[in-house]
Structures are given as structure tokens and as C-alpha cells.
Amino acid sequence: MAASAAASSTPSMRRYVERAAAAAESLVSRRAELVAPVIEACRGARGHAAACAPSRLVIIASGSSFNAAQMALPFMRERLGASCPVEVTTPFSYVHFSDAPEPSALALVVTQSGRSTNAIEAIDKLREQCVRAVCVTGDASSPAAAHADVAVDYGVGEELVGYVTKGVTTLVTFLCLLAMGLSGSDEGLAELERALAAAWKATNLAPGFVERHFKQLTSMQVAYICSAGAGMGVSLEGALKIGETVHIPCMVSELEEFIHGPNLQLTPAYTVFMVDPGGSASKRAWQVFEACRAVTDGAYLLTSDESRKDDPCAFVAPRVDPALVSLAYLPFFQMVSAMVSEALGSERQHPLVGRFKEIASAKVRDEQ
Structure with missing residues (x-):
């Protein structure tokens, strides 16, 4: 009964999850327009139609933007190859621990809101180092964009919920399109389109999975x-x-590292999501998943292997290019978060968190 009530409501976060794949798909037809400012910044001059890959691409991002960059990273590395290594770091690490990139490299500071104080610090650091500061953002009129030499709107459009979902899916897509643009080839476009179609399907499948496991997930x-x-x-x-x-508390562990210590804390009260990366790693992922479910009923497998479709604890997404598996599985976690938090009313923060934000703010305040 509770599960049905939760499913019948459509919280705003869930609406954005439902729209994310379509928003990302819409970027594909606009890819030349969207990535052109970055390519122009890389070349250092306007009016050049041909792509020009930098010697190195450094993506500086935090939070969900950092995670989106990590999701796009395998595909970007495949497209750009050894001639243009791609790195992802956080703004804090860049500001305090990194040297200036070489003149032939390209540094992108990514911030969906454009209001993250650490992103602004990274932009200012780049300018101090006499490096062209390119800001990739969802708001070209934001404070971060104003600090940058070049501001690039990556096409997310409006997303008013703080717990971003559509912005993540569209950012992964933009970064993949950027890699193709810098390489001067559309190779990989069909694989990206299939991954976005898989994300569509996963978005439609995820609510039913949450409903079937509602008691455990809540x-x-x-x-x-x-x-x-x-x-x-x-x-x-x-x-x-x-x-x-x-x-x-929700932690991340490489699946083999998990069984070298973190697994010792498992009890029946724990939840474990095993994300099958595919290829030769699948066998071990399944083995560790089965070991977890021997301890807890809250063990779940995300896989693209159809042989697991009859397992009630397996979420089977369409098979995609191995470099893009994150796009296929992303709607699952977005939908779990949206539906469970709505059902529990858990989005409300403890009142003392307000004091935390007064002491250590992550966003530019309105009055600033």
C-alpha cells in the first residue's frame, strides 16, 4: 500500500530523472554548436572549422559534475587516445596541489550551477597562472561564467532541484560529444546514441524495481x-x-577491494549494490554479489546480462558499449534516490546543517 502511494506521487526530482535521457538525446543534433566554443578556445582563434585536440585535457569539477566526468572518462579516452590524455581532478586539488598545465593543454572547469565557490577559485587560479579559463556550465550568466575567459553552456536547460539528475546525464553526453569534436570524427556516435536509448529504457524499468523492493530500499x-x-x-x-x-552513509568500493576489508563489516542490515562493469570482470562481480546476498537480503546486481533477468534482485539494463555502461545504469540510482527519499520525506536536512553551511559554504550566497 505504501509503495503504491509513493509511486503515484511524482516528485520534482523524479520528473527531472524522467526527462534526463530525452534532454541528453536532444544534444546530439546540436553537437557542433555546443562544442564549438571549446574547440575555438583550444585552437586559440575563432573561425577554424577543423578540430584541434589539445596535448592534454584537464577537467576540473566537483560533486555530480566530477562524477559525470568520471562517467564520460572511459569513452573520452577511447576517442582521444594517447595523443591527448584526459584527466579529472577536483577544484580544491587543482588549486592547492597542481601545477599549471602546459600551454598546449586545455583546462575545463565544470559547474552546473555556476555558483560553486571551489569552481570559481579554480577559474581564478587558472587566470593567475595565465592559462585560458574555460568554464563549462548550465548557466552562462552565473558568477563562475563571469570569472572565466570563455563560458560554455553545455545545454542542460533548467533544473531547479538541488539534487541534480538531468544535469548529470546531459553533462556526460556533452563531454562525450566534446571528445568526438576534438578528435574531428563522429566515431562512437552510434554507441553513444545506443547508450542514451538504454538510459531511456532503464528510466522506465527502475520504478518497477523500486516498487518490488520497496520495503528493503526504504x-x-x-x-x-x-x-x-x-x-x-x-x-x-x-x-x-x-x-x-x-x-x-553510502560508500563506494572497487569490487575486488571490497572483499579485502570492507566486507568484514557486513550484516543483514547492510545494502550492497553491485554494478557489473561487463567483460572479463563480470564473473567476479557476480561472485561477490552472491557472497553479499549470503549475508544480506539487500544485495542487488546491476547488469546487462540477460541470463540474470529471472533473478528478482538483478536489474538488467540493455547492453551498451563497455565504455558507456555508466549511462545505462545511471537512471537506476537516480530513481532509487528520488522515490525512496520522497517516500521517507528524508530530503529535509537536520537543522544544524544550516550552521555547517554558515561556517563552510559551498555556494556563492545570493547577497554576494
């Missing part, structure tokens, strides 16, 4: 998300979303 106390390779990006974002909406 009773989560501590959770782990385990994966490897290209599945680590979505694991990071899944943990962030569950942590910030359901308000429980």
Missing part, C-alpha cells in the same frame, strides 16, 4: 556500491545521490 541504513572500470563513475554518483537524499 529500510536502508548503510549502503555500499561496488564496481570496477567504467562502472566506477556511476557508482560515485549513485553513492552521492543516495547519501544526499536518503541521508544514509
Whole structure:
């Protein structure tokens, strides 16, 4: 009864989850327009139609933007190859621990809201280093965009909920399109389109899965998300979303590392999501999943292997290019977060969190 009531309501976060794949698909037809400012910044001059990959691409991002970059990273590295290594770091690490990139490199500071104080600090650091500061944002009129030399709107459109979902899916897509633009080739476009179609299907399948496991998922106390390779990006974002909406500890572990210590804390009260990265790693992922379900009924497998479709604890997403598995699984974690937090009313923060934000703010305040 409770599950039906939860499903019948459509919270705003869930609406954005439902719209995310379509919003990302709409970027594909606009790809030349969207990535052109970055390519122009890379070349250092306007009016050049041909792509020009930098010697190195450094993506500076935090929170969900960092996770989106991690999700896109395997695909970007495939497209750009060894001639243009791609790195992802956080603004804090860049400001305090990184040297200026070489003149032939390209640094992108990514912030959906454009209001993150650490992103603004990273932009200012780049300018101090006499490096062209390119800000990729969802709001070209934001404070971060104003600090940058070049501001690029990546096409997310409006997303008014603080727990971003549509912005993540569209950012992953934009970064993949950017890699193709910098490479000067549309190779990989068909694989990206298939991954977005898989995300559509996963978005439609996820609510039913949550309904079937409603009692267990709304009773989560501590959770782990385990994966490897290209599945680590979505694991990071899944943990962030569950942590910030359901308000429980949710940790990420590489699946083999999980059984070298973290597994010793397991009890029947734990929840474990095993994200199958595919390929030769699948066998081990399934083995660790089965070991977890021997301890807890809250063990779930995300996989694209149709042989697991009759397992009630397996969420089977369409098979996609191995570098894009995170896109196929992303709606699952977004929907779990949206539906469970709505059912529990857990989005409301403890009143003392307000004091925390007064002491250590992450966003530019309105009065500033």
C-alpha cells in the first residue's frame, strides 16, 4: 500500500530523472554548436572549422559534475587516445596541489550551477597562472561564467532541484560529444546514441524495481556500491545521490577491494549494490554479489546480462558499449534516490546543517 502511494506521487526530482535521457538525446543534433566554443578556445582563434585536440585535457569539477566526468572518462579516452590524455581532478586539488598545465593543454572547469565557490577559485587560479579559463556550465550568466575567459553552456536547460539528475546525464553526453569534436570524427556516435536509448529504457524499468523492493530500499541504513572500470563513475554518483537524499552513509568500493576489508563489516542490515562493469570482470562481480546476498537480503546486481533477468534482485539494463555502461545504469540510482527519499520525506536536512553551511559554504550566497 505504501509503495503504491509513493509511486503515484511524482516528485520534482523524479520528473527531472524522467526527462534526463530525452534532454541528453536532444544534444546530439546540436553537437557542433555546443562544442564549438571549446574547440575555438583550444585552437586559440575563432573561425577554424577543423578540430584541434589539445596535448592534454584537464577537467576540473566537483560533486555530480566530477562524477559525470568520471562517467564520460572511459569513452573520452577511447576517442582521444594517447595523443591527448584526459584527466579529472577536483577544484580544491587543482588549486592547492597542481601545477599549471602546459600551454598546449586545455583546462575545463565544470559547474552546473555556476555558483560553486571551489569552481570559481579554480577559474581564478587558472587566470593567475595565465592559462585560458574555460568554464563549462548550465548557466552562462552565473558568477563562475563571469570569472572565466570563455563560458560554455553545455545545454542542460533548467533544473531547479538541488539534487541534480538531468544535469548529470546531459553533462556526460556533452563531454562525450566534446571528445568526438576534438578528435574531428563522429566515431562512437552510434554507441553513444545506443547508450542514451538504454538510459531511456532503464528510466522506465527502475520504478518497477523500486516498487518490488520497496520495503528493503526504504529500510536502508548503510549502503555500499561496488564496481570496477567504467562502472566506477556511476557508482560515485549513485553513492552521492543516495547519501544526499536518503541521508544514509553510502560508500563506494572497487569490487575486488571490497572483499579485502570492507566486507568484514557486513550484516543483514547492510545494502550492497553491485554494478557489473561487463567483460572479463563480470564473473567476479557476480561472485561477490552472491557472497553479499549470503549475508544480506539487500544485495542487488546491476547488469546487462540477460541470463540474470529471472533473478528478482538483478536489474538488467540493455547492453551498451563497455565504455558507456555508466549511462545505462545511471537512471537506476537516480530513481532509487528520488522515490525512496520522497517516500521517507528524508530530503529535509537536520537543522544544524544550516550552521555547517554558515561556517563552510559551498555556494556563492545570493547577497554576494
